[in-house]
Amino acid sequence: ATITIRRVCVGARHVRLYAQRHHHPGFVLQRVLPRTGGLVPWESYTVSTLDAAQNVYESISVPGSAIIKSHLYFGRVRTLATTPSTLTSATILFNTLLRIPSGGKVLVTFPTGYAIADPGWTLSGWVGLSAASTASIAGLTLTITSATAVAPMLGIQVTLSGVTTPPLNTIGTYMIVTQDSDGNVIEDAANIGGVGCYFLNECSGHGDCTLMSSKCICNAGWGAPTDISIGGAPDCSRRTCPSGLAWNDVPTAPTVAHTTLAECSNQGSCNRTSGVCNCFPGYTGSACDRMSCPNDCSGHGACLSLQEMATLTTAVPVASATTYSLWDATRIYGCVCDSSWPVGLEAGQTRVPEWFGADCSMRHCPSGDDPMTAVDETNCGGVAAPGGAVGAVGNLCYNECSGRGVCYYQSGQCRCFDGFEGLACNIQNVLFDDGNRSALDIALAGY
Numbered sequence: 001a002t003i004t005i006r007r008v009c010v011g012a013r014h015v016r017l018y019a020q021r022h023h024h025p026g027f028v029l030q031r032v033l034p035r036t037g038g039l040v041p042w043e044s045y046t047v048s049t050l051d052a053a054q055n056v057y058e059s060i061s062v063p064g065s066a067i068i069k070s071h072l073y074f075g076r077v078r079t080l081a082t083t084p085s086t087l088t089s090a091t092i093l094f095n096t097l098l099r100i101p102s103g104g105k106v107l108v109t110f111p112t113g114y115a116i117a118d119p120g121w122t123l124s125g126w127v128g129l130s131a132a133s134t135a136s137i138a139g140l141t142l143t144i145t146s147a148t149a150v151a152p153m154l155g156i157q158v159t160l161s162g163v164t165t166p167p168l169n170t171i172g173t174y175m176i177v178t179q180d181s182d183g184n185v186i187e188d189a190a191n192i193g194g195v196g197c198y199f200l201n202e203c204s205g206h207g208d209c210t211l212m213s214s215k216c217i218c219n220a221g222w223g224a225p226t227d228i229s230i231g232g233a234p235d236c237s238r239r240t241c242p243s244g245l246a247w248n249d250v251p252t253a254p255t256v257a258h259t260t261l262a263e264c265s266n267q268g269s270c271n272r273t274s275g276v277c278n279c280f281p282g283y284t285g286s287a288c289d290r291m292s293c294p295n296d297c298s299g300h301g302a303c304l305s306l307q308e309m310a311t312l313t314t315a316v317p318v319a320s321a322t323t324y325s326l327w328d329a330t331r332i333y334g335c336v337c338d339s340s341w342p343v344g345l346e347a348g349q350t351r352v353p354e355w356f357g358a359d360c361s362m363r364h365c366p367s368g369d370d371p372m373t374a375v376d377e378t379n380c381g382g383v384a385a386p387g388g389a390v391g392a393v394g395n396l397c398y399n400e401c402s403g404r405g406v407c408y409y410q411s412g413q414c415r416c417f418d419g420f421e422g423l424a425c426n427i428q429n430v431l432f433d434d435g436n437r438s439a440l441d442i443a444l445a446g447y
Contacts, residue, residue: 070098072189075176077108082195082212084168087117089161091125092142094176096187100150103181110140111172111211114163121162128156171208171217200235207236221275228261231272239275241268244289245327258327264288290331294359297335301360305330312336314343317386318351335360347394351385354412363412368402368424377403402426 049057074095081088092108100106106129110116118137123144126133132147142160150156166172174192179185194211197203207218216236218224223232228243244265251257263270264277268288271278279288293303309315310324315336337360339353354364369376380397384390400407401414405425408415416425 069185070187072096072176072178072187075174075189075192077110077174077176077192078195079163079165079212081165084165084170084212086165088163088165089159090163091157091159092176093155093157094189095154096150096152096156096178098152098178098186100146100178100186101180102146102149104146104150104186105177105179105181105183106144106146106156107175107177107179108142108144108160109175109177110142110163111166111170111174112140113166113170113172113211114140116140116142116160117162117164121160123158123160125157125159127158128153129158166211169210169213169215169217171210197235201237204235204237229263229270231263231270238272239270241270241275241277242287242289244285244287245331247283291333293333293335295361297337298355298359298361300355300363301335301337303333304336306332306334309334309336313345314339314353316343316352316356317389318343318345319385319387319389320345334358345385345389345391345395347381347392348396350396350398351380351391352398362409364398364409365401365405365407365412365414366424367396367398367400368422368426370399370403371420371426371428372404404428 046059046061048059051057072094076093077090078093079088079090090110116137116139121137123135128150129144130147133144134147135142135144137143144158172194173190174194175188175190176192177185177188193209195209195214197209197214197216200209200214200216203209203216203218204222206222207216207224209216216234218227218232218236220226221240222236223229223234223238223240227240229240232238232240241263243261243263245258246260246262246266247258248266249258249260249262252259264279265283265285265288267283268277268279270276277286277288279285279292282292284290284292290305293301297303304312304315307324307329310322310329313319313321335358337353337355337357339350339355341354342349343351343353345351350367352364356362356364367378369378377399378396380391380395381393382390383395383397401416402420402422402425404420405414405416407413414423414425416422419429421427421429
């Protein structure tokens with residue numbers, strides 16, 4: 001037994017017909033020409049199994065599928081009036097490469113925004129199609145059923161009255177489809193434009209041309225109506241950049257400001273080639289819409305927004321967790337510095353972190369109780385912190401080097417005064433006679 005592969009020509013197309021080997025030795029399963037002789041090549045197929053002498057073993061007729069549709073390479077729809085929302089007529093013109101059989105159909109769909117009076121429409125100016133053809137309107141689709149077969153030709157044309165043009169700056173596409181009498185697609189064009197934007201470089205590939213006003217409606221990021229920019233181009237050839245609430249804004253009331261969107265938030269310049277904001281120093285984000293943290297907090301802290309800081313009890317000045325939702329909640333950022341000791345208002349927590357400064361580049365020295373006083377300077381239980389929050393019993397105040405030394409903030413180490421020692425200078429050397437310190441001693445201590 002052999003496997004047979006046949007190619008047959010139907011109209012302007014070649015269709016491959018395949019055969020598969022039957023499971024029984026000596027038989028071949030063949031997929032053969034349509035019974036209809038090719039007039040409607042997708043109507044049905046006869047599938048037969050044959051023995052080696054070509055005697056039919058089994059045979060069955062099965063439905064086929066339509067020939068792959070072809071693209072309608074030219075189609076155009078033009079209205080007589082070019083003003084918006086105007087009652088007028090529309091002329092439909094197209095070329096075909098494949099035959100439309102008698103009873104076949106031509107479907108023309110208008111874009112959303114048009115209106116077709118039903119009843120009240122008429123067809124005229126028949127070219128290529130018989131005037132005896134019938135037609136109907138369903139919504140925005142005109143269906144013409146051809147009274148005769150139509151050979152492939154150029155310039156098939158018909159004019160539809162009762163058409164109302166869409167509003168100004170409407171975009172969309174027309175669609176023209178030819179079908180056989182069974183509704184199978186022969187040729188179609190689904191993206192037929194309007195009058196075009198030739199003098200606007202057809203919107204540079206970054207927008208849609210309006211149906212009738214030769215105006216580009218640019219895509220987002222290329223000057224779309226929703227883009228916030230003063231630098232777009234009418235032909236959609238220049239990029240726009242992301243926008244955010246303007247840092248510099250004219251107040252509209254005593255407590256109302258920063259409500260206007262601005263490209264790059266008015267704190268950067270837009271690169272019209274890449275569409276990327278070049279932020280001014282101190283600002284970052286795709287729209288320069290938030291502050292940056294100095295030196296990225298020097299590797300000793302986290303860069304957080306005001307909204308995030310409000311939820312923390314470790315951010316300075318220490319306070320209870322709360323919420324913050326004003327306009328700058330997610331825009332103003334700052335460093336919350338790291339600490340090897342617990343920070344906060346609870347028992348055992350100190351009110352300042354180990355690392356400090358705007359960029360967390362400086363380091364606090366150990367804290368301790370001054371051995372020369374009767375009070376405990378580290379006791380902050382019941383004492384109000386800056387901002388008014390009160391520490392719990394056992395909360396610790398920060399007493400740098402116990403008040404008996406000078407802190408080197410670069411290293412976080414105390415230089416104890418004479419007569420004191422320990423990491424926090426909180427141990428008194430009773431054998432040392434404490435005298436007055438000179439200005440030189442103080443200078444050498446780090447000031």
